[in-house]
Amino acid sequence: MKVAVDQDKCVGSGQCVLAADDVFDQRDEDGIVTLLDADPPAQRLADVRHAAVVCPALAITVEE
Incomplete structure (x- = not known):
């Protein structure tokens, strides 16, 4: 499996981190x-x- 994220689309809701915190995180400064x-x-x-x-x-x- 390959995972990619588009940081330009991200709105910082954090749902990804709640679902898979070992795969996703959020930047401290803007989420x-x-x-x-x-x-x-x-x-x-x-x-x-x-x-x-x-x-x-x-x-x-x-x-x-």
């Missing part, structure tokens, strides 16, 4: 998403997919 693991293990797929679905800005893409 914009940062990607901690662009190639997370397969057992994290459900949580990463959920993060992409709940992102209000659709800033997360998941390639399987």
